[in-house]
Amino acid sequence: xxxxxxxxxxxxxxxxxxxxxxxxxxxxxxxxTASVRLGGALSSVxxxxxxxxxxxLTGVIGAGSRFDGGAMNxxxxxxxxxxxxxxxxxxxxxxxxxxxxxPARARVWIxxxxxxxxxxxxxxxxxxxxxxxxxxxxxxxRELMVExxxxxxxxxxxxxxxxxxTATGDIVLKGGGEDLTLTTVSGAIRAAEGxxxxxxxxxxxxxxxxxxxxxxxxxxxxxxxxxxxxLRLAPRADLEIDASSVTGxxxxxxxxxxxxxGREGRGMELGISSGMGGARVSIRSFKGNVRLTTR
Amino acid sequence: xMHLTFEEISxxxxxxxxxxxxQECDAxxxxxxxxxxxxxxxxxxxxxxxAPPEVWDAVRARVMAEKHVRGATRWWHNGWLASAAAVxxxxxxxxxxxxxxxxxxxxAKAVMVNPSPILGSPALFxxxxxxxxxxxxxxxxxxxxxxxxxxxxxxxxERSLRVxxxxxxEARAALAADPANQALVDILASHYERQVDLLxxxxxxxxxx
Numbered sequence: 001x002x003x004x005x006x007x008x009x010x011x012x013x014x015x016x017x018x019x020x021x022x023x024x025x026x027x028x029x030x031x032x033t034a035s036v037r038l039g040g041a042l043s044s045v046x047x048x049x050x051x052x053x054x055x056x057l058t059g060v061i062g063a064g065s066r067f068d069g070g071a072m073n074x075x076x077x078x079x080x081x082x083x084x085x086x087x088x089x090x091x092x093x094x095x096x097x098x099x100x101x102x103p104a105r106a107r108v109w110i111x112x113x114x115x116x117x118x119x120x121x122x123x124x125x126x127x128x129x130x131x132x133x134x135x136x137x138x139x140x141x142r143e144l145m146v147e148x149x150x151x152x153x154x155x156x157x158x159x160x161x162x163x164x165x166t167a168t169g170d171i172v173l174k175g176g177g178e179d180l181t182l183t184t185v186s187g188a189i190r191a192a193e194g195x196x197x198x199x200x201x202x203x204x205x206x207x208x209x210x211x212x213x214x215x216x217x218x219x220x221x222x223x224x225x226x227x228x229x230x231l232r233l234a235p236r237a238d239l240e241i242d243a244s245s246v247t248g249x250x251x252x253x254x255x256x257x258x259x260x261x262g263r264e265g266r267g268m269e270l271g272i273s274s275g276m277g278g279a280r281v282s283i284r285s286f287k288g289n290v291r292l293t294t295r
Numbered sequence: 296x297m298h299l300t301f302e303e304i305s306x307x308x309x310x311x312x313x314x315x316x317x318q319e320c321d322a323x324x325x326x327x328x329x330x331x332x333x334x335x336x337x338x339x340x341x342x343x344x345x346a347p348p349e350v351w352d353a354v355r356a357r358v359m360a361e362k363h364v365r366g367a368t369r370w371w372h373n374g375w376l377a378s379a380a381a382v383x384x385x386x387x388x389x390x391x392x393x394x395x396x397x398x399x400x401x402x403a404k405a406v407m408v409n410p411s412p413i414l415g416s417p418a419l420f421x422x423x424x425x426x427x428x429x430x431x432x433x434x435x436x437x438x439x440x441x442x443x444x445x446x447x448x449x450x451x452x453e454r455s456l457r458v459x460x461x462x463x464x465e466a467r468a469a470l471a472a473d474p475a476n477q478a479l480v481d482i483l484a485s486h487y488e489r490q491v492d493l494l495x496x497x498x499x500x501x502x503x504x
């Protein structure tokens with residue numbers, strides 16, 4: 001592995017007194033599974049997994065912002081890097097935009113306030129945490145953790161393991177995964193196009209729409225308090241569905257099975273075994289309406 | 296100067312790496328040295344310690360004694376006694392929560408929406424008791440961090456907490472009316488889980504985020 005030192009170090013020192021925008025241009029050789037952490041006052045971060053054993057951190061830090069950090073080891077290929085950005089105010093924060101290129105198998109951790117994070121091509125791990133803004137992930141990360149308060153999260157691809165949580169932000173999944181948990185308080189969850197092995201889709205008041213495929217032997221759970229749950233299923237999919245709503249309604253336009261009145265005449269319940277069974281779907285709602293349709 | 300977080304210090308301690316900040320900051324250098332000492336001490340501990348035989352004898356004796364007590368007095372199966380106990384427990388919780396809310400500032404009250412007392416079942420109490428203390432502590436922690444968080448973040452968190460509070464209130468009322476409904480127990484517990492999770496996430500936010 002060749003150690004490459006391009007223009008670097010210039011910005012691996014604190015820039016507390018910077019009066020003008022500072023260019024970030026850091027290049028280091030790295031191990032394929034390097035760990036990179038970025039945190040603080042960032043408005044935009046673009047993460048790209050590439051097939052090189054090196055890390056490139058480039059971008060611009062606004063006037064008055066402070067950029068600090070460095071590699072965990074000073075000799076040899078980088079095993080871990082960590083950088084932190086501080087901004088004096090919102091205006092300075094908005095100018096702080098970074099692009100991070102890492103070996104595809106790297107693990108990237110980003111924690112920012114209101115930021116737009118885009119990640120693509122990373123097959124290692126992504127741990128992304130924002131308050132507002134947005135997160136957009138494409139590719140096939142092995143492990144994906146996203147936490148957001150009101151920022152929207154979009155995943156376009158397949159994750160082996162994913163945990164996505166928002167408070168009010170919407171979650172869009174265009175893909176699938178082996179073990180997924182998507183949780184929101186009042187955002188909407190929309191999942192389509194992919195195959196899910198084990199999945200949990202949970203909201204308090206936000207609607208949940210699932211138009212994906214449950215893998216053979218899979219187990220997927222939907223849970224809401226008052227949001228609606230809509231499953232758009234393939235005709236004759238091999239599924240065992242168990243749905244219940246304490247006070248909400250259940251409508252089945254997917255098969256001919258009719259829901260029955262729930263406990264003590266309130267709410268509704270529905271049990272369906274379609275095709276060879278093979279995959280389990282559980283739906284639980286307190287007062288949200290449940291609807292099964294054919295896609 | 297901004298100090299390293301505990302997580303960052305732990306990483307440095309485990310990796311053996313140095314950082315420029317630690318060289319310049321006495322407080323972080325001291326913390327790092329303490330964590331390194333702790334790690335060294337922890338590594339020096341034996342991997343397993345066999346319990347002395349008398350400990351197992353004592354555990355066995357105590358388990359047997361508790362079995363006897365449970366077998367002799369299954370008090371919760373006596374209808375009136377169980378009801379009375381449930382009422383006392385719920386009233387106790389209600390009193391506790393009232394005292395708790397009285398002790399807080401009006402600003403704190405805006406965040407601390409406690410479950411309203413509903414006289415009901417042991418099932419309700421059982422679910423509540425698993426979460427009430429944790430949620431109260433997390434809300435208190437969040438309250439102390441409030442000045443460090445952006446107003447928009449506080450608003451988002453409070454709005455979401457109110458949404459979950461409303462859901463908890465509805466689930467509690469339903470469970471109080473239908474105490475044997477296991478589905479409601481599960482729903483209530485899941486709402487509490489979400490509240491704990493949201494509060495934990497909020498308390499872990501960095502200053503000014």
